[in-house]
Amino acid sequence: MSSNYNSEKQFKAPLYEAMVAHQAKNPVSLHVPGHKSGQGLLDEGVPFFEHIMSIDFTEITGLDDLHHAEGVIMEAEQLAAACFGAEESHFLIGGSTVGNIAMISAVCERGDVILVQRNVHKSVIHGLMLAGARAVFISPFIDPQTGVATNVHIEAVKQALQQYPEANALFLTNPNYYGMGVNLTPFAELMHAQGKMLLVDEAHGAHYGFHPEVPASALSQGADAVVQSTHKMLTAMTMGAMLHLKGPRMNREAIRRLLGMLQSSSPSYPIMASLDLARKRMHTEGEAWLSGGITLVKEFRSLLDEMNRFHYFPKEFPLSRSEGYETADPFKVAICDATQTLSAAELKERLEEQGIYVEMTDGRHVLLVFTPATSRADLERVTGVLSNICLDVPVQKKELHAPISNILKLPYYTQISSPIVFDLRGISREGREVEAYRQVSVEDAVGKRSADMVIPYPPGIPYLYPGEVIKDTVAEALLQLAANGIKFQGTEFGQTHKLKIYT
Numbered sequence: 001m002s003s004n005y006n007s008e009k010q011f012k013a014p015l016y017e018a019m020v021a022h023q024a025k026n027p028v029s030l031h032v033p034g035h036k037s038g039q040g041l042l043d044e045g046v047p048f049f050e051h052i053m054s055i056d057f058t059e060i061t062g063l064d065d066l067h068h069a070e071g072v073i074m075e076a077e078q079l080a081a082a083c084f085g086a087e088e089s090h091f092l093i094g095g096s097t098v099g100n101i102a103m104i105s106a107v108c109e110r111g112d113v114i115l116v117q118r119n120v121h122k123s124v125i126h127g128l129m130l131a132g133a134r135a136v137f138i139s140p141f142i143d144p145q146t147g148v149a150t151n152v153h154i155e156a157v158k159q160a161l162q163q164y165p166e167a168n169a170l171f172l173t174n175p176n177y178y179g180m181g182v183n184l185t186p187f188a189e190l191m192h193a194q195g196k197m198l199l200v201d202e203a204h205g206a207h208y209g210f211h212p213e214v215p216a217s218a219l220s221q222g223a224d225a226v227v228q229s230t231h232k233m234l235t236a237m238t239m240g241a242m243l244h245l246k247g248p249r250m251n252r253e254a255i256r257r258l259l260g261m262l263q264s265s266s267p268s269y270p271i272m273a274s275l276d277l278a279r280k281r282m283h284t285e286g287e288a289w290l291s292g293g294i295t296l297v298k299e300f301r302s303l304l305d306e307m308n309r310f311h312y313f314p315k316e317f318p319l320s321r322s323e324g325y326e327t328a329d330p331f332k333v334a335i336c337d338a339t340q341t342l343s344a345a346e347l348k349e350r351l352e353e354q355g356i357y358v359e360m361t362d363g364r365h366v367l368l369v370f371t372p373a374t375s376r377a378d379l380e381r382v383t384g385v386l387s388n389i390c391l392d393v394p395v396q397k398k399e400l401h402a403p404i405s406n407i408l409k410l411p412y413y414t415q416i417s418s419p420i421v422f423d424l425r426g427i428s429r430e431g432r433e434v435e436a437y438r439q440v441s442v443e444d445a446v447g448k449r450s451a452d453m454v455i456p457y458p459p460g461i462p463y464l465y466p467g468e469v470i471k472d473t474v475a476e477a478l479l480q481l482a483a484n485g486i487k488f489q490g491t492e493f494g495q496t497h498k499l500k501i502y503t
Helices: 014-024 043-054 072-084 095-107 122-131 154-163 185-193 252-262 269-307 344-353 376-392 472-483
Strands: 088-092 113-117 134-138 169-173 197-201 225-228 241-245 310-313 332-337 366-369 437-441 455-457 487-489 498-502
Touching: 014 072, 014 269, 072 088, 072 241, 072 269, 088 095, 088 252, 095 122, 095 169, 095 197, 095 225, 095 241, 095 252, 113 122, 113 154, 134 154, 154 185, 169 185, 185 197, 241 252, 269 310, 269 332, 269 376, 332 344, 344 366, 344 376
Parallel strands: 113 134, 113 169, 169 197, 197 225
Antiparallel strands: 088 241, 225 241, 310 332, 332 366, 437 498, 455 487
């Protein structure tokens, strides 16, 4: 992505370099933080914390101020914009969470309607609550091969716009946790043709656009505002993320003002320096660095094929178009025991017993997240453990089942919801809901507004958000899911078969 930016500045990491220069002065700290470059550590903490605390700086001369950047932080953010294809970029020290909240708050005033992909991160819901927005949720596809919730269809967005032309933006998550995604260009063109914005949570796609074998970035496909978790797939420290802006539609002054409110006034300099260095790596050697990682993951897939015990997706590389998704991240590999001898939870446990820790499990799969930083030694360890499982765990012949979503003929949930009000004014100072609710049978809940967030897992898509009207088809689906042993998050429905409704 950075090939068009040939300035020598791309080889600089201005914030990081300023911090190195400051540390070299062996300065006396008569300012916060109180640990004084680690001098106040207990002896037992010195080996673990001494180095990181020695660079735990604050807004002092020469190191700039995140909330009023004029020097090295401003330069670092400008280089980030050039690298990632933005017109303006902001360092986030609170993860993609703070970026999602800022994007929604910048485009929604209280009572505004926004179109939202139903399977979004909880930070999006929190952004809706803080903004007091009304969300029209659009349900995603369920990939028929894996049972995993993927992306919304362009036709569903067109229908939602016809029903709610007052909506001022579309919020999508692309890619999902498994790296499954969609071509965003049609969505951007559709929204822009009506003077509306496309906002994208690209938390798992900070590496997109830097190599021909990874998908294009959201910005290159026309998104107006994009959040990336630079710590997820690149080399920034945890909580390090970026918010990128492009085009004339987003109110940039509102974004700056909101980030000033939402981010700490004492930002982490180690996190910001790691963002600076992560950008430099992608700016100067991104494609070559990704190439090495992609080669390693291809080798891992080939080894899985040889074992003939573990199914994984996406199966083909490069990806052939699937009904459920159009693009896939080559660094994500979701595996399962094809014989069903080991459940996903059991497979995860056996991996962890040997020191292999994975990203997550669902009802069927264990998700392995590789990055270009994954080493050959890492690859050999995980393949060794999987090979030993093939030898040590005898196959117990079981009837092979289709993905759970196919069994239940999902989706039953509403394709396009009515506008759901999200408003923190319904929460008391003690954290209790002001509006009264009671628990009733599923049958009696039909036609009432849900006071629960009801999330069957799998597939992990909220069937109901608080305030959403409960339809008979959804009630029927929830009962069938419970009868098939599906677990639920955010509700006691799985135990009681009752739903909370607002009275």
